[in-house]
Amino acid sequence: MAIKEEIIQLLNEINDPEIPILSVMDLGIVRDVKIDGEDLEVIITPTYSGCPAMEMIQTNIRKCLSEHGYKNHKLTIVLSPAWTTDWISEEGKNKLLSYGIAPPTPKQHTCKPALFHEQEAIQCPLCQSYNTRLISQFGSTPCKALYQCNDCLEPFDYFKCH
Amino acid sequence: MPVVNKKKDSPIQDPSSGFMEPFLLHLADNALILGHRNSEWTGHGPILEQDIAISNIALDLIGQARNFYQYAAKKINEYPDRVVNSKTVTEDSLAFLRDAWDFKNCLLVEQTNGDWAKTILRQFFFSLYQSFLFEGLQLSADKQVAAISEKAAKEVAYHLKWSSEWVIRLGDGTEESHNRMINAIDELSKFTEELFIPASYELEAAKHGVGIDLTLIQPRWKEKMEAVFEEATLPTQKLKEKLWQGLFGKEGRHTEQLGYILAEMQFMQRAYPDSEW
Ligand SMILES: [Zn+2]
Numbered sequence: 001m002a003i004k005e006e007i008i009q010l011l012n013e014i015n016d017p018e019i020p021i022l023s024v025m026d027l028g029i030v031r032d033v034k035i036d037g038e039d040l041e042v043i044i045t046p047t048y049s050g051c052p053a054m055e056m057i058q059t060n061i062r063k064c065l066s067e068h069g070y071k072n073h074k075l076t077i078v079l080s081p082a083w084t085t086d087w088i089s090e091e092g093k094n095k096l097l098s099y100g101i102a103p104p105t106p107k108q109h110t111c112k113p114a115l116f117h118e119q120e121a122i123q124c125p126l127c128q129s130y131n132t133r134l135i136s137q138f139g140s141t142p143c144k145a146l147y148q149c150n151d152c153l154e155p156f157d158y159f160k161c162h
Numbered sequence: 163m164p165v166v167n168k169k170k171d172s173p174i175q176d177p178s179s180g181f182m183e184p185f186l187l188h189l190a191d192n193a194l195i196l197g198h199r200n201s202e203w204t205g206h207g208p209i210l211e212q213d214i215a216i217s218n219i220a221l222d223l224i225g226q227a228r229n230f231y232q233y234a235a236k237k238i239n240e241y242p243d244r245v246v247n248s249k250t251v252t253e254d255s256l257a258f259l260r261d262a263w264d265f266k267n268c269l270l271v272e273q274t275n276g277d278w279a280k281t282i283l284r285q286f287f288f289s290l291y292q293s294f295l296f297e298g299l300q301l302s303a304d305k306q307v308a309a310i311s312e313k314a315a316k317e318v319a320y321h322l323k324w325s326s327e328w329v330i331r332l333g334d335g336t337e338e339s340h341n342r343m344i345n346a347i348d349e350l351s352k353f354t355e356e357l358f359i360p361a362s363y364e365l366e367a368a369k370h371g372v373g374i375d376l377t378l379i380q381p382r383w384k385e386k387m388e389a390v391f392e393e394a395t396l397p398t399q400k401l402k403e404k405l406w407q408g409l410f411g412k413e414g415r416h417t418e419q420l421g422y423i424l425a426e427m428q429f430m431q432r433a434y435p436d437s438e439w
Pocket of ligand 1: 041082126127128129
C-alpha cells in the first residue's frame with residue numbers, strides 16, 4: 001500500500017534537469033498525490049507552456065515510481081490553476097540562492113506590464129549587493145532573467161516572477 | 163499519454179458543435195507558425211541576449227501550440243468518423259501532416275522575418291492581440307480552453323512588454339532604426355485587420371461562450387497600439403491602409419509565405435513518416 005509521505009519522499013529526490021539543485025517538490029509543480037488502494041496518481045503542472053524540461057521530469061517521475069514498485073501509477077497534468085513562482089518552497093528559494101541564482105522576490109514587481117518600468121532591486125547572489133541591473137528579461141531557460149551586479153560585475157540569473 | 167475517458171470531462175458533447183475543431187486549430191496554428199518564424203532567429207539574433215529572448219518567445223508559443231493541438235486531437239478522436247485510416251490524430255499529425263489550406267493561422271504570423279524591426283513589429287501586433295484574447299478566453303465556458311489561456315496569458319505579458327519596449331527603442335531611436343520601423347509598418351499593417359474579422363467558427367465559439375467577441379477587443383487593441391506608437395514617435399494613421407484581396411488565413415486562404423514554412427517544418431515527417439527523435 002502506497003503511503004503519501006513515502007511518495008513525496010521519492011519525489012523529493014527527482015530534480016529539475018535544468019536547475020538540478022531544485023527537486024520537483026521544491027519547484028512546486030507537484031500539485032497533489034492521490035492514493036486509492038493500489039492506485040496512485042501524481043498530479044503535476046508545467047512551469048511554462050513550452051518548458052522543454054517537462055518531458056524529462058515526467059519520464060523521471062514515472063521511472064522512479066516504477067523502480068520503487070509503484071507500477072500502477074498515473075501521471076496527470078493539469079494547467080489550471082497556472083503555476084506561479086509563489087509555489088516555490090522556502091527551502092527551494094534558499095537552494096536557488098546557494099546555487100548562484102537569485103530567487104523570485106516576494107513582492108513580484110517584475111510582473112508589472114508598465115514599459116521600461118524600474119525593476120525592484122534584485123540582490124546579487126554572490127556579493128549581496130542590491131546595486132544590480134537587468135540585462136534581459138529572457139535568460140538561459142524560460143524561467144530565468146539575466147542580471148548583472150554593478151558592484152562585483154558578475155552576471156547572474158534571476159528566477160523571474162511568474 | 164494515458165487514454166482519457168471520452169466525454170467525461172468534456173463540456174461540449176453536442177456533435178453539432180463542430181466549431182471546436184477549427185477554433186482550437188486556429189489558436190494552435192497561430193502560435194505554431196509565429197513560434198516557427200521566431201525560431202528562425204535562433205543563432206542569428208542581433209546580439210546574444212536578444213537571440214535568447216526571441217528563442218524563448220518561440221518556445222512559449224510552440225508550448226501554447228502543443229497545448230491547443232493536444233486538446234484538438236482529443237476532441238477529434240472523440241468522433242471516430244473524423245479519424246482517417248483508423249489512425250489516431252495526434253498533436254504531431256496536426257502540426258506536420260496538414261497542408262497549407264488546412265492551416266487556420268492569421269496572415270500576420272506567417273509573414274517573413276525581414277529585419278529586426280519587422281520581426282519586432284509583428285510580435286508587438288500579435289502579442290497585443292493575444293493579451294486581450296487570452297484575457298477573455300480565461301473565462302471560456304470550455305474549461306480546458308480557459309486553462310490553456312490562463313497559462314498562456316502570463317507568458318504573453320512578458321512578450322508584450324519586451325516587444326513594446328523594442329518598438330519604442332527602434333521608433334524613437336536613430337534615423338535608421340526609425341525608418342526601418344516605418345518600412346515594417348508599411349509591410350505589416352495591412353495584416354492587422356484580419357485579427358478582428360471573425361471566421362464562422364469564431365462566431366460560433368463566441369455564441370457558445372467558448373470564444374470571445376473580437377469586435378470588442380479591437381478598439382482596446384487600437385488604443386494600446388497607438389499609445390505605444392506615440393511614445394515611439396511612429397505615425398498611426400498609416401495603419402488605416404487596407405488589405406489583401408480574397409485572402410483570409412483563418413479560413414485557409416494564405417499568402418505564399420506559409421507554403422515555404424511548411425515545406426521546411428514538415429519535411430522530416432513527410433520524407434520519413436512517423437519518425438521520432
Ligand atoms: Zn555582486
